[in-house]
Amino acid sequence: MSTFQRARAWLTAHPMALDAALALGVLVTMMAGSFIDPHAEHGGKWGARTPDALSIALMVAAAALLVARRRAPMPVLAATSALTIAELVTGDPRAPVAMSAVVALYTVASTTDRPTTWRVGLLTMTVLTGTAMLAGPLAWYDQENLGIFAWTGMAATAGDAVRSRRAFVHAIRERAERAERTREEEARRRVAEERLRIARDLHDVVAHHIALVNVQAGVAAHVMDKRPDQAKEALAHVREASRSALNELRATVGLLRQSGDPEAPTEPAPGLERLDELVGTFHSAGLAVEVARTDEGTPLPAAVDLAAYRVIQEALTNVRKHAGQEAKAEVSVVRVGPNMEITVLDNGTGLDTSTGQDDAAEGAGGGHGLLGMRERVAALGGALTTGPRYGGGFRVHAILPLKTSATAVEEAEAAVRP
Numbered sequence: 001m002s003t004f005q006r007a008r009a010w011l012t013a014h015p016m017a018l019d020a021a022l023a024l025g026v027l028v029t030m031m032a033g034s035f036i037d038p039h040a041e042h043g044g045k046w047g048a049r050t051p052d053a054l055s056i057a058l059m060v061a062a063a064a065l066l067v068a069r070r071r072a073p074m075p076v077l078a079a080t081s082a083l084t085i086a087e088l089v090t091g092d093p094r095a096p097v098a099m100s101a102v103v104a105l106y107t108v109a110s111t112t113d114r115p116t117t118w119r120v121g122l123l124t125m126t127v128l129t130g131t132a133m134l135a136g137p138l139a140w141y142d143q144e145n146l147g148i149f150a151w152t153g154m155a156a157t158a159g160d161a162v163r164s165r166r167a168f169v170h171a172i173r174e175r176a177e178r179a180e181r182t183r184e185e186e187a188r189r190r191v192a193e194e195r196l197r198i199a200r201d202l203h204d205v206v207a208h209h210i211a212l213v214n215v216q217a218g219v220a221a222h223v224m225d226k227r228p229d230q231a232k233e234a235l236a237h238v239r240e241a242s243r244s245a246l247n248e249l250r251a252t253v254g255l256l257r258q259s260g261d262p263e264a265p266t267e268p269a270p271g272l273e274r275l276d277e278l279v280g281t282f283h284s285a286g287l288a289v290e291v292a293r294t295d296e297g298t299p300l301p302a303a304v305d306l307a308a309y310r311v312i313q314e315a316l317t318n319v320r321k322h323a324g325q326e327a328k329a330e331v332s333v334v335r336v337g338p339n340m341e342i343t344v345l346d347n348g349t350g351l352d353t354s355t356g357q358d359d360a361a362e363g364a365g366g367g368h369g370l371l372g373m374r375e376r377v378a379a380l381g382g383a384l385t386t387g388p389r390y391g392g393g394f395r396v397h398a399i400l401p402l403k404t405s406a407t408a409v410e411e412a413e414a415a416v417r418p
Contacts, residue, residue, distance in 0.1 A: 019067050026099055027063035034059065034095035055095035058087050062100035069107045077104040077124065084128055089135045098128060098148050102155045109159025110166075117163075121156030128152060200310070200372040212241040212285045212320070237284045244281075271305035272333065278313060279331070287320045288328040295335045304400050307376045308333065308342050311384075314369045315344035315396040323348020323394065335402075339382070342398040349392055373398070 034051040051059075062083045069076045080100040087097040105124050109117040129149040133140035220234035270278075272295070279289045300308070312331055319329045327348035334341045370386055373396070377384040382400040389395045 015070055016067070019069060022103070023063045023066040026066060026103055027059060030059045030063065030096050030099050031056075033099070034093075051093070051095045052091075055087060055091050055097070058083050058091075058097050059095055059100075062097050066100055066103055069104055070111075073104065073108045073111050074120075077101065077108050077120070080104045081124055081128065085131050088128070088131045094144065098151065101128060102151045105152055106155040106159040109156045110162045111159075112163070114160060114163075117156055117160045121152070125149060125152040125156070196375065200376060203369065203372055212281055213238050241281065270309050271302070272300065272308055273305075274309065275312065275331075275333070278309070278316070282316050282320060282329075285320060286325070287316070289316065289331060290329070291331045291333075293333045295333050295340065298335055298340075300340065301402065303380055304340060304402060307380055307382075307400055308340060308398070310376060311342050311373050311396065311398045312344060314373055318369055319344070319346040319348060319394070327393075338402055340400045340402060342396075342400065344396040345389065345393060347389075347393040 031051075034055060062080050065076050065079050065083075080097075081104070084098045084101045087095055091097075101124065105121060108120055112120075129145065129152070132145040132148050139145075217234070217238055220231040220238065224231045275291065275293075279291055282289050312333075316329055316331070319327055323329075323346045327346050330343075330345045332341075332343045334343075370384075373386075374384045377398050377400060380400055382398060384396070384398045386394070386396050
């Protein structure tokens with residue numbers, strides 16, 4: 001840091017010292033000006049006149065008042081204006097005490113608002129100029145009188161300009177800080193949303209495949225001794241379900257890789273085109289599922305397609321886990337106007353069915369399946385309703401809008417997806 005920068009930093013930290021230096025400079029200038037006669041002949045202006053004791057006292061008092069100009073700008077302006085009026089009335093020749101009032105007026109203009117500057121500036125200009133023109137020994141149009149008018153006007157204008165610039169710089173700095181805070185908050189929000197999305201995907205993948213693995217492993221253990229062929233078939237299903245789970249987990253975790261990582265997954269996310277494959281896994285686990293679709297040939301946005309697949313996957317997983325061994329499920333996928341409606345019904349009599357399968361008791365510390373479905377559907381602007389059916393069983397109904405701002409983004413991303 002240079003000497004000038006250190007001095008500037010010190011003066012900024014000690015404004016009273018800066019005001020004292022300014023007051024001393026104004027006093028020296030007023031004293032020097034009091035020995036100059038603007039009406040003298042060329043070459044004899046300096047020393048052509050000498051201030052009297054009263055003028056010197058007024059100059060010293062006016063300069064001393066400027067030390068407090070930051071703490072009390074209005075009182076300092078009033079006091080310096082009063083001392084200036086006293087000098088204008090009594091001084092002969094006049095001393096430039098008005099210089100202190102000019103500095104005080106500049107301070108008021110730079111620290112207050114524009115209306116106050118206009119009112120105070122016009123009042124100060126009128127009073128000082130009028131007193132100089134009417135009460136002094138000089139003609140009203142003398143350059144000294146006109147000089148008071150000009151200097152007070154320039155002081156008010158300069159102070160207002162400085163205040164406006166400070167306000168402008170402060171507004172720019174505040175806007176930049178607000179923009180930075182907004183960017184940070186947006187980044188945190190996006191990170192939280194991405195973590196939530198990945199958590200939902202992991203839950204859907206793990207819950208579905210582990211449920212199937214658990215069922216098939218139980219079947220294999222039950223028939224291992226009496227029907228080894230059936231046990232081998234069940235273990236084959238376990239192997240296939242675990243392989244699928246690993247593949248989907250690898251794809252989901254791969255989303256955390258850098259965008260330029262060559263090992264990042266490039267396969268598309270699952271959608272309704274894999275519904276038959278999904279239903280087949282449940283058939284192999286012993287769950288009877290009937291599917292009714294009227295959406296064949298309907299192009300779906302990537303986000304809607306994924307959400308529909310995950311909703312059906314989670315609903316069927318809950319049926320298999322909680323609806324009982326003899327339960328059957330019905331899945332319908334229907335396009336109704338601008339929406340896609342997904343409905344999953346079961347006739348289960350399991351103990352957990354009446355409680356909303358695995359997630360109706362979330363408040364009591366249950367799982368996150370239904371919560372994840374609701375979040376997926378709500379993120380697209382849709383609606384999800386769940387609850388027990390009259391006569392037994394459970395119903396999951398999702399309405400997914402086909403055109404939303406979120407899906408528009410997903411469509412753009414899907415267009416460039418390898």
